Amino acid sequence: MRAPKSPATAAVAMEPMLEGGSTFWGAPMLAVRIALRLIHGLSGAFWFGSAIGIALLLEPAAATLGSSGTRFMAELFRPGGRTSRFMAGASMLTVLSGLGLYLMDAGLLPPTGFNPAWAWSPSGLGFLAGGSLGVCALIVGSFLIRPAAEKWSTQAAQRLNAPSESRFPEAVALEEARLHRLSRIGALLVFSAIVLMAVARYLP
Numbered sequence: 001m002r003a004p005k006s007p008a009t010a011a012v013a014m015e016p017m018l019e020g021g022s023t024f025w026g027a028p029m030l031a032v033r034i035a036l037r038l039i040h041g042l043s044g045a046f047w048f049g050s051a052i053g054i055a056l057l058l059e060p061a062a063a064t065l066g067s068s069g070t071r072f073m074a075e076l077f078r079p080g081g082r083t084s085r086f087m088a089g090a091s092m093l094t095v096l097s098g099l100g101l102y103l104m105d106a107g108l109l110p111p112t113g114f115n116p117a118w119a120w121s122p123s124g125l126g127f128l129a130g131g132s133l134g135v136c137a138l139i140v141g142s143f144l145i146r147p148a149a150e151k152w153s154t155q156a157a158q159r160l161n162a163p164s165e166s167r168f169p170e171a172v173a174l175e176e177a178r179l180h181r182l183s184r185i186g187a188l189l190v191f192s193a194i195v196l197m198a199v200a201r202y203l204p
Contacts, residue, residue: 033104036097043093048190050087051141055187059180067160074156077149084146091138098131098197126200130193137189145182152179 058076062069076083100109106124107115118124152175159172 029104033101036100036104039093040097040101043090043097044194047087047090047094048194050083050090051137051183051187051190054083055180055183059183070156071160074153074160077153078157079150079154084150088142088146091141095131095134095138098134102127102131122203123200126196126203130196130200133189133193133196137186137193140182140186140189145179145186148175148179148182152176 054076059073062073065072075081078084103109104112105115105127106119107113119128152172155172155175159169
């Protein structure tokens with residue numbers, strides 16, 4: 001007669017399988033999972049750090065420096081510049097690798113079958129909620145923050161070279177205020193997604 005499983009063993013049984021023998025498009029499943037986790041962790045750290053750093057550190061500091069701070073932020077948000085490209089790439093990599101990890105854990109990728117015990121568990125739902133917030137952050141960043149930042153950067157750069165009495169008309173100030181609000185919304189979404197991802201595995 002087999003001994004009953006301990007609660008710890010039963011909990012482990014609920015976790016998604018990490019079978020080194022399984023393959024995905026010819027690659028060992030464990031190797032694919034490790035690669036996705038590395039991409040997700042590194043790109044997510046860059047995305048989170050950039051979003052929080054810009055919204056809570058750089059923007060307030062630049063606001064205290066007058067035209068010098070405006071010049072710096074205009075260069076930071078320059079259309080086609082590093083900030084836009086790097087943050088767009090990091091956010092996309094984070095979301096796509098996170099989606100791949102979720103599909104693997106839920107058994108929605110070959111060769112495993114759907115794992116409803118995990119997908120509908122508190123942990124599974126926590127990861128789903130965190131991932132959904134990450135997708136929302138990607139959408140806000142791509143379709144609201146980035147266009148607003150590039151528009152403001154262009155306007156600010158033009159006004160910095162204009163006569164001092166007409167440097168910052170009301171339209172530029174309003175666009176700057178809108179950009180600050182959007183930046184904080186984006187940072188809050190990324191922060192909330194990370195919090196949910198961090199605690200989801202330990203939900204009862």
